[in-house]
Amino acid sequence: MSLNEILDQVRDLPPPRILSNKPRFSDRIFRGIVTLGGFTSLLILGLISLFLLYRGFSALRTEGFGFITKYEWVSSINSDGTEGEAASTYGVGAMLVGTIITAIIALLIGAPVAILAAIYLAFYAPIRTRKFLVSVVDLMAAFPSILFGLWGLNVLMDQGIYVAELLNKYLGWIPIFQVPVPVFLRSPFIAGLVLAIMIIPIVTAVSREIFAQTPLDRIQAAYALGATKWAMIKTVAIPYGYSGVVGGAMLGLGRAMGETVAVFTVLNIVYRANFDILLGAGGNLASHIILKFGEASSEEIKALMAAGFVLFLLTLAVNLLADFIVARTGKRGK
Amino acid sequence: MVPVSNEIEVKPKQPWKPTQKEINTNIGIFILNILVTLSLIQFTGFSGKLAFVVLFILFSLSTNFLFSLYKGGTVLAKNSLATGFAFTGISLLLMPVISILGTVIKRGTEAMYIGFFTTDMSDDGFSSALDVGGIKHAVIGSVIMVTIALLFSVPIGILTALYLTELKGRGSTLIRFLVQAMSGIPSIVAGLFIYSALITGSGRGFSGFMGALALTILMIPTVARTSEEVLKLIPSDLREAGLALGATQWRTVAMVVIPAAKSGLITAAILGVARIAGETAPLLFTTGGADAVNTNPLDGNIGSVPFYVWKALIDGSPNAIARAWAGIFLLMIIVLSLFIVARKIGSPKKVRS
Amino acid sequence: MIDKSVREERPVMSEPQKIQPSSLADVAASKFEKQDNVSAAYGSGLDARNIYAWFGKYLAVSDMSIYFAAGTVTALIGPSGCGKSTFIRTLNRMHEFIPGAAMSGEVFLHGKDIYTSGIDVTKIRLKIGMVFQKPNPFPSMSIGENVLAGIKLAQLKVPNKNELMQDCLERAGLWSEVKDRLNQPGGSLSGGQQQRLCIARSLAVNPDVLLMDEPCSALDPGSTLKIEETIGELAKTMAVIIVTHNMQQAARVSDYTAFLLSEGGPGKLIEFAPTREIFGRPKDIRTENYVTGRFG
Numbered sequence: 001m002s003l004n005e006i007l008d009q010v011r012d013l014p015p016p017r018i019l020s021n022k023p024r025f026s027d028r029i030f031r032g033i034v035t036l037g038g039f040t041s042l043l044i045l046g047l048i049s050l051f052l053l054y055r056g057f058s059a060l061r062t063e064g065f066g067f068i069t070k071y072e073w074v075s076s077i078n079s080d081g082t083e084g085e086a087a088s089t090y091g092v093g094a095m096l097v098g099t100i101i102t103a104i105i106a107l108l109i110g111a112p113v114a115i116l117a118a119i120y121l122a123f124y125a126p127i128r129t130r131k132f133l134v135s136v137v138d139l140m141a142a143f144p145s146i147l148f149g150l151w152g153l154n155v156l157m158d159q160g161i162y163v164a165e166l167l168n169k170y171l172g173w174i175p176i177f178q179v180p181v182p183v184f185l186r187s188p189f190i191a192g193l194v195l196a197i198m199i200i201p202i203v204t205a206v207s208r209e210i211f212a213q214t215p216l217d218r219i220q221a222a223y224a225l226g227a228t229k230w231a232m233i234k235t236v237a238i239p240y241g242y243s244g245v246v247g248g249a250m251l252g253l254g255r256a257m258g259e260t261v262a263v264f265t266v267l268n269i270v271y272r273a274n275f276d277i278l279l280g281a282g283g284n285l286a287s288h289i290i291l292k293f294g295e296a297s298s299e300e301i302k303a304l305m306a307a308g309f310v311l312f313l314l315t316l317a318v319n320l321l322a323d324f325i326v327a328r329t330g331k332r333g334k
Numbered sequence: 335m336v337p338v339s340n341e342i343e344v345k346p347k348q349p350w351k352p353t354q355k356e357i358n359t360n361i362g363i364f365i366l367n368i369l370v371t372l373s374l375i376q377f378t379g380f381s382g383k384l385a386f387v388v389l390f391i392l393f394s395l396s397t398n399f400l401f402s403l404y405k406g407g408t409v410l411a412k413n414s415l416a417t418g419f420a421f422t423g424i425s426l427l428l429m430p431v432i433s434i435l436g437t438v439i440k441r442g443t444e445a446m447y448i449g450f451f452t453t454d455m456s457d458d459g460f461s462s463a464l465d466v467g468g469i470k471h472a473v474i475g476s477v478i479m480v481t482i483a484l485l486f487s488v489p490i491g492i493l494t495a496l497y498l499t500e501l502k503g504r505g506s507t508l509i510r511f512l513v514q515a516m517s518g519i520p521s522i523v524a525g526l527f528i529y530s531a532l533i534t535g536s537g538r539g540f541s542g543f544m545g546a547l548a549l550t551i552l553m554i555p556t557v558a559r560t561s562e563e564v565l566k567l568i569p570s571d572l573r574e575a576g577l578a579l580g581a582t583q584w585r586t587v588a589m590v591v592i593p594a595a596k597s598g599l600i601t602a603a604i605l606g607v608a609r610i611a612g613e614t615a616p617l618l619f620t621t622g623g624a625d626a627v628n629t630n631p632l633d634g635n636i637g638s639v640p641f642y643v644w645k646a647l648i649d650g651s652p653n654a655i656a657r658a659w660a661g662i663f664l665l666m667i668i669v670l671s672l673f674i675v676a677r678k679i680g681s682p683k684k685v686r687s
Numbered sequence: 688m689i690d691k692s693v694r695e696e697r698p699v700m701s702e703p704q705k706i707q708p709s710s711l712a713d714v715a716a717s718k719f720e721k722q723d724n725v726s727a728a729y730g731s732g733l734d735a736r737n738i739y740a741w742f743g744k745y746l747a748v749s750d751m752s753i754y755f756a757a758g759t760v761t762a763l764i765g766p767s768g769c770g771k772s773t774f775i776r777t778l779n780r781m782h783e784f785i786p787g788a789a790m791s792g793e794v795f796l797h798g799k800d801i802y803t804s805g806i807d808v809t810k811i812r813l814k815i816g817m818v819f820q821k822p823n824p825f826p827s828m829s830i831g832e833n834v835l836a837g838i839k840l841a842q843l844k845v846p847n848k849n850e851l852m853q854d855c856l857e858r859a860g861l862w863s864e865v866k867d868r869l870n871q872p873g874g875s876l877s878g879g880q881q882q883r884l885c886i887a888r889s890l891a892v893n894p895d896v897l898l899m900d901e902p903c904s905a906l907d908p909g910s911t912l913k914i915e916e917t918i919g920e921l922a923k924t925m926a927v928i929i930v931t932h933n934m935q936q937a938a939r940v941s942d943y944t945a946f947l948l949s950e951g952g953p954g955k956l957i958e959f960a961p962t963r964e965i966f967g968r969p970k971d972i973r974t975e976n977y978v979t980g981r982f983g
Binding site for chain 2: 737739741750780783788789790791802803804805807808809841842
């Protein structure tokens with residue numbers, strides 16, 4: 001059929017009717033209000049970045065890119081309380097390093113435990129046990145972070161020091177397990193341990209939900225081919241849930257990066273980039289902000305706001321990436 | 335003539351369940367593992383609960399592996415190793431939970447006495463004796479702030495959920511993404527934001543209202559996400575029935591959808607409260623944490639239970655730490671009861687009645 | 688008597704269920720004449736005795752005993768909810784995956800009860816393969832890997848994997864269509880091809896019995912016909928048991944037919960006989976009512 005013939009046919013067709021669906025006045029108000037409510041989250045996220053950037057702008061402008069790379073945070077205040085112009089310099093590099101180190105320790109310890117627990121909940125637990133344990137995981141996610149801090153300081157610390165000493169004794173030849181002085185109390189390693197326990201519930205919950213969506217027909221196909229439970233998990237569940245679990249682990253990473261009170265409680269906050277994870281000194285962005293906030297001059301407050309802005313962007317990026325990965329997995333199930 | 339039934343009684347069986355003999359073997363292996371681990375600890379330099387747990391896990395995994403290797407070959411041995419790892423995962427998850435709850439119960443009552451809930455800390459320091467001072471101001475402050483946060487976040491959260499489920503507007507994907515991202519905002523950022531936007535440079539000081547705003551930011555995502563789950567479960571024929579009767583969309587939502595989802599929406603609000611009840615970091619930047627009762631949320635420093643725990647923790651003396659545990663004990667009781675109430679009212683998954 | 692070419696032209700799926708009983712009987716008879724020399728020379732088949740199956744307190748299947756001879760195709764027919772699927776799931780121990788499930792009775796494979804305690808259930812499922820209603824190839828694997836999935840899952844040793852892959856695909860009637868794209872994902876095939884891929888996958892572990900749970904109900908008439916041809920091929924070396932809603936299909940492919948009915952209570956075996964008798968001169972009035980389309 002030639003193009004002209006097609007065009008002729010099209011011309012012969014009656015014009016399509018326009019289906020109008022003009023909402024009534026009350027509905028238009030309703031839709032307006034709901035849409036407004038729906039976009040509140042966008043508004044809030046926008047305002048957060050706007051105000052933190054606005055308040056911290058002067059510090060960011062003075063320091064430039066150095067704000068996130070410099071390992072120096074010096075606020076000079078004269079003896080009479082006025083601020084000296086000379087030597088103030090603000091860079092969150094060391095705390096950024098601390099944030100990443102503690103979060104990675106948390107992920108390395110917490111994620112395997114959480115994923116194994118999720119596999120147990122999705123494929124091994126009897127129904128009643130599973131229901132109960134899922135509630136326990138939900139409850140654990142709602143534990144206040146100050147509780148983790150208090151427990152970490154009072155209960156976990158001794159065990160953590162013991163493990164740290166063992167690591168140092170037997171694996172001390174690995175650079176990160178070396179310590180210049182034998183101070184194992186309140187180290188990044190112990191902070192990472194507490195953070196690991198804190199992120200276990202969310203990583204478990206996300207992974208379990210992904211695993212529970214594994215299509216039943218694929219599971220049955222594997223079993224019908226003589227698979228053991230492990231063989232089924234390896235060939236069906238893990239390929240299906242892989243990226244979702246990675247996303248869940250990244251959500252955990254985001255949580256660990258932004259944790260404040262628990263890290264402040266168990267870690268000996270010292271402004272330095274501490275790569276000796278067993279040594280009792282270090283910090284992360286959030287705990288640094290808390291530490292400096294109480295006695296900060298108005299100029300230092302601005303730098304702290306800028307630090308908050310950096311923390312916000314960092315966690316937002318990690319979270320968005322994680323959500324993107326998780327959402328993509330969810331869609332893949334038929 | 336009635337036909338006589340000559341059917342024999344047949345009992346349902348589950349031949350795939352392990353037999354008593356197999357269960358006994360497993361229990362035997364389990365006890366053996368404990369004994370061997372204990373003796374290992376005796377003979378080596380390892381000590382402490384943690385060492386026991388680690389050695390026990392390693393030893394159990396290897397005995398189970400070898401036992402099933404001997405019984406059924408590599409395929410079954412790998413399977414039993416995987417089972418062992420799965421059990422290890424859930425045990426390692428449960429251990430801190432049990433330890434935390436146990437410690438809270440053990441230490442939480444040390445600082446409790448008759449006047450704990452009826453006095454405040456205006457006359458006493460955190461390190462003073464445990465029979466003076468109390469948490470009254472903090473409880474009042476927390477109740478005020480959580481109530482205000484509820485008033486803000488529940489409407490916003492439900493509107494967000496309605497936007498996602500009822501309007502399904504073009505921005506739905508974006509909004510769902512942002513709500514998810516918002517739930518991952520570090521709580522300290524919420525506090526910093528309120529401080530930077532409303533407190534610093536404005537001449538206004540700390541107040542309960544500021545704290546409540548910071549908590550609202552953290553509460554919205556929980557309420558919105560739970561509400562969305564709930565509203566998604568409302569059958570769409572219910573909505574269509576409303577529209578087919580000639581009702582406007584807003585009347586359908588107000589008269590049909592919301593009432594059908596009521597219990598689930600209440601659950602959403604409760605879970606939101608459980609999420610923020612123990613938040614500490616945002617309050618550090620917004621409330622000032624008073625030691626006396628302040629019932630005016632619009633003016634002046636105000637106490638709260640998490641702030642009370644924080645102050646006690648910073649003080650660090652033995653009596654102060656006991657007070658911190660008491661505060662945590664109270665928080666945990668609140669969170670736990672909220673959870674139980676939420677389950678009783680109905681989890682979002684059971685909304686469809 | 689209807690000859691083969693006429694049968695193939697008949698639009699299978701669109702045909703209304705009410706058809707003359709005599710035509711179905713003829714179909715069954717023609718098949719029977721071709722395979723008259725069936726014997727039990729390929730092993731001992733599968734012997735289900737007094738099978739009961741429960742879901743929790745609900746009894747779904749009651750006192751079902753059927754002997755499935757090797758080298759034959761047995762069709763299970765009956766209205767929805769009569770326990771056909773539940774019954775065949777007890778035959779390879781897939782029933783036990785449903786929480787709260789229970790059963791009673793014995794299933795003998797080569798003279799050994801597959802429900803004996805301490806038996807390795809994965810080895811049972813290797814010997815009794817299963818094809819499901821919906822094609823379910825593993826999406827993370829290529830076509831070739833899908834065929835060999837059972838080998839990988841059970842860690843079996845085979846001398847020549849490529850030869851086995853080709854052999855299974857040929858027996859499933861799929862080789863010529865996929866031989867040039869064995870590395871493409873299994874999901875890239877059409878529905879009917881996917882189902883034949885699943886059949887090939889079941890064949891790779893060399894089962895003695897193949898259970899098929901409505902294997903054609905999700906497929907178009909053309910694909911259905913190809914799978915029916917495959918079933919005829921397979922029955923030369925194993926016992927095939929097929930659940931179907933399509934009585935013409937039962938008449939075309941099976942040597943024996945079992946009619947199941949629940950009548951409000953648990954599903955029961957009403958009649959089990961050579962297929963041409965079920966469709967030609969059923970002994971039970973309920974069978975006759977069903978095959979003539981008076982109910983169901």
